[in-house]
Amino acid sequence: MNQHIGLLTRDTVAVILAGGKGSRLKQLTADRAKPGLPFGGKYKIIDFTLSNCMNSGIRRVDVLTQYKSSELLDHIQKSWSHMPWELGEYVNIVPAQQQIDDQWYRGTADAVYQNLRKLRKEECKYVLILGGDHIYKMDYSRMLREHAKHNSDISIASIPVDSQCASSFGVLNISVDMKIIQFQEKPKVPAEIPDQPGKSLASMGVYIFNFAILEKLLVEDANLAESLHDFGYNIIPKAIVDYHVSAYIFDSEGCADVQAYWKDVGTIDQYFEANLDLVKIDPELNLYDKHWPIYSFQQQLPGAKFIFNDEDCRGQAIDSVVCAGCIISGATVINSLLSTCVKIEKHSYLSHCIILPNTRIGEHCNLYNLVLAEDCILPDDIRIGFDYEIDSKYFEISENGVRLVTQDMINSYVKAERQ
Numbered sequence: 001m002n003q004h005i006g007l008l009t010r011d012t013v014a015v016i017l018a019g020g021k022g023s024r025l026k027q028l029t030a031d032r033a034k035p036g037l038p039f040g041g042k043y044k045i046i047d048f049t050l051s052n053c054m055n056s057g058i059r060r061v062d063v064l065t066q067y068k069s070s071e072l073l074d075h076i077q078k079s080w081s082h083m084p085w086e087l088g089e090y091v092n093i094v095p096a097q098q099q100i101d102d103q104w105y106r107g108t109a110d111a112v113y114q115n116l117r118k119l120r121k122e123e124c125k126y127v128l129i130l131g132g133d134h135i136y137k138m139d140y141s142r143m144l145r146e147h148a149k150h151n152s153d154i155s156i157a158s159i160p161v162d163s164q165c166a167s168s169f170g171v172l173n174i175s176v177d178m179k180i181i182q183f184q185e186k187p188k189v190p191a192e193i194p195d196q197p198g199k200s201l202a203s204m205g206v207y208i209f210n211f212a213i214l215e216k217l218l219v220e221d222a223n224l225a226e227s228l229h230d231f232g233y234n235i236i237p238k239a240i241v242d243y244h245v246s247a248y249i250f251d252s253e254g255c256a257d258v259q260a261y262w263k264d265v266g267t268i269d270q271y272f273e274a275n276l277d278l279v280k281i282d283p284e285l286n287l288y289d290k291h292w293p294i295y296s297f298q299q300q301l302p303g304a305k306f307i308f309n310d311e312d313c314r315g316q317a318i319d320s321v322v323c324a325g326c327i328i329s330g331a332t333v334i335n336s337l338l339s340t341c342v343k344i345e346k347h348s349y350l351s352h353c354i355i356l357p358n359t360r361i362g363e364h365c366n367l368y369n370l371v372l373a374e375d376c377i378l379p380d381d382i383r384i385g386f387d388y389e390i391d392s393k394y395f396e397i398s399e400n401g402v403r404l405v406t407q408d409m410i411n412s413y414v415k416a417e418r419q
Helices: 002-010 023-029 046-056 069-080 109-112 115-124 140-150 161-170 211-222 231-244 268-279 388-394 405-418
Strands: 013-017 060-065 090-095 127-133 134-137 155-161 170-174 180-185 199-210 245-249 261-264 305-307 316-318 328-329 332-334 341-344 349-355 359-361 366-372 403-405
Touching: 002 013, 002 140, 002 332, 013 046, 013 069, 013 109, 013 140, 023 261, 023 268, 023 403, 046 060, 046 134, 046 140, 060 069, 069 109, 069 170, 109 115, 109 127, 109 211, 109 231, 127 140, 127 211, 127 403, 134 199, 140 155, 140 245, 155 161, 155 170, 155 231, 161 199, 161 231, 180 231, 180 316, 199 211, 199 231, 211 231, 211 316, 231 245, 261 268, 268 366, 349 359, 388 405, 403 405
Parallel strands: 013 060, 013 127, 060 090, 155 245, 305 328, 316 332, 328 341, 332 349, 341 359, 349 366, 366 403
Antiparallel strands: 127 199, 134 261, 155 199, 170 180, 170 199
């Protein structure tokens, strides 16, 4: 069985679509693609997809980029350039190059279409299409095995979600033999799973195509002027009419050795909640799993440091994650995640906060329920998270009341409040 899986993975090339804007994350993605956004203190979002590839035995990976990709490209070069190309293993960055005429990528399907020539050279049997903007742990080799077992032309990974949230995804209807009989991209009224009221089967944006089928579908779609050139809106709905398209249900059954975890972090609230989950005593996402490690670029940083032990000035972090390079100098941190190289000065108090890398928080600051963006410098005596009326003038506030704070916002706040 393991030998069979090895043959399947060696016959597979993964294509990661990493050009997404992530506009629902507001200012967090104003200057970078969503896959390059920090997560979990020391990772980037794309590290989870790339780590899944490595752990699954998929060692030929093309990363297609387009939107504000410089930071993402820098990270991939630092983190993933060690692959032995001479052994046919690589993580290859493929920027949008106007391969056809003068057009940039017009959609997810067009991005792959414009790189068909490269895929032909790889002589692969299967193409694994992945998004680079979700947090998840998934063994793709299991899905490949099911794809081959059922002689499918296309397989789509799916997961049950609450129907009220399903409008953000592609929604599947399946027959008893797991064949997809209907696919709707972001429907206003998502179809429910027949035996699970209130639940819908959502696409994870993980597809396996037999290469010959993929090539045919993409060439046909490229010539349709009315097409959006998108897998969800165009390719998949057409394919279920003409080909054997199967659903792969992603859950914990049969996956005891690999945690079945998947989260969409497309909004500020989702991003905040997924990060904050990591500070729990028993977080939903296990990052301590040696069997399925998450790889990333490791900066050479000193360990986290906690200084001062005076009764009214004690450096401490309780129920929190504190990454390397941090200094908590006479401050108190509760239920928060501090990314790399965060410095917090005396008498400051943080609760339910996600602090992104390379930030400095001054003295006597009081912060609650916020995401502090990278490279921010917060001056002394700042109070955020307690007065909706004041905060709403200067900061982005999510539906659930999470404050998003950037340096420009801080500057406006300080200028106005201290005049």
